[in-house]
Amino acid sequence: xxxxxxxxxxxxxxxxxxxxxxxxxxxxxxxxxxxxxxxxxxxxxxxxxxxxxxxxxxxxxxxxxxxxxxxxxxxxxxxxxxxxxxxxxxxxxxxxxxxxxxxxxxxxxxxxxxxxxxxxxxxxxxxxxxxxxxxxxxxxxxxxxxxxxxxxxxxxxxxxxxxxxxxxxxxxxxxxxxxxxxxxxxxxxxxxxxxxxxxxxxxxxxxxxxxxxxxxxxxxxxxxxxxxxxxxxxxxxxxxxxxxxxxxxxxxxxxxxxxxxxxxxxxxxxxxxxxxxxxxxxxxxxxxxxxxxxxxxxxxxxxxx
Numbered sequence: 001x002x003x004x005x006x007x008x009x010x011x012x013x014x015x016x017x018x019x020x021x022x023x024x025x026x027x028x029x030x031x032x033x034x035x036x037x038x039x040x041x042x043x044x045x046x047x048x049x050x051x052x053x054x055x056x057x058x059x060x061x062x063x064x065x066x067x068x069x070x071x072x073x074x075x076x077x078x079x080x081x082x083x084x085x086x087x088x089x090x091x092x093x094x095x096x097x098x099x100x101x102x103x104x105x106x107x108x109x110x111x112x113x114x115x116x117x118x119x120x121x122x123x124x125x126x127x128x129x130x131x132x133x134x135x136x137x138x139x140x141x142x143x144x145x146x147x148x149x150x151x152x153x154x155x156x157x158x159x160x161x162x163x164x165x166x167x168x169x170x171x172x173x174x175x176x177x178x179x180x181x182x183x184x185x186x187x188x189x190x191x192x193x194x195x196x197x198x199x200x201x202x203x204x205x206x207x208x209x210x211x212x213x214x215x216x217x218x219x220x221x222x223x224x225x226x227x228x229x230x231x232x233x234x235x236x237x238x239x240x241x242x243x244x245x246x247x248x249x250x251x252x253x254x255x256x257x258x259x260x261x262x263x264x265x266x267x268x269x270x271x272x273x274x275x276x277x278x279x280x281x282x283x284x285x286x287x288x289x290x291x292x293x294x295x296x297x298x299x300x301x302x303x304x305x
Contacts, residue, residue, distance in 0.1 A: 011049075014056065017057070023210060026203060037199040041178070045205070046179050047257060048257075051177070067173070093161045100118065114164070115161050205257050205258060227279065
């Protein structure tokens with residue numbers, strides 16, 4: 001069936017906000033932390049949905065609150081031949097500025113050469129007379145450790161550059177989003193930053209309640225409902241529980257993996273006949289198995305390649 005309300009394995013974007021469900025409480029908590037603290041470290045296991053939460057809920061929420069947000073910043077990128085290796089020139093700062101500046105706009109001023117210059121450029125008080133918080137969101141920040149290992153000295157310089165930006169603008173807010181297995185590697189640099197990176201937010205996979213919202217609400221917005229108890233059985237299946245008492249299986253896990261939910265729900269939706277208004281139990285018995293859904297997805301990717 002067309003007009004699928006499930007994004008599948010890719011992260012949600014700002015344009016997918018109407019399909020992103022089940023994370024309202026987490027978004028509100030993270031937005032409150034960003035307002036209250038200069039720097040917030042967001043971390044989670046891979047696949048828990050950090051990028052989706054930030055893109056589809058947190059960034060729109062911050063903008064609605066009057067913040068000027070520069071999202072999707074990355075410290076990785078293609079190393080420019082001849083990039084200077086001299087002290088004071090960090091490849092990570094260079095890449096971040098490259099992702100935050102629209103180089104395709106020929107009418108734009110020259111790209112800033114430092115984070116301090118970048119925040120100063122947008123620090124002017126708007127016509128309302130109220131100072132506008134500036135928020136930089138740096139996604140997949142573990143790349144500062146996984147990219148350019150030969151430029152290891154640039155890591156220290158990047159944190160010094162970030163500290164200088166904080167000193168130049170007190171209403172600057174920075175969100176660092178990264179995989180949790182890299183958290184300990186930040187310790188040598190924590191002293192350079194406000195609060196020593198104590199303000200942290202750990203994102204868990206979806207709770208069963210959140211998973212139920214993420215399953216039912218996007219479909220309902222397309223005029224499609226789940227038959228009584230069917231969405232609950234799908235949540236149970238995604239948690240690793242058997243679909244019926246006759247089946248054998250492991251005990252349910254605490255959470256639902258967002259990636260699994262999106263892949264399974266997209267598979268169910270795409271298999272529906274046009275005009276379907278109610279999703280029945282037969283659909284989840286046929287398409288609701290996580291392993292089979294992932295196998296079909298991988299097969300499709302290989303076939304397309």
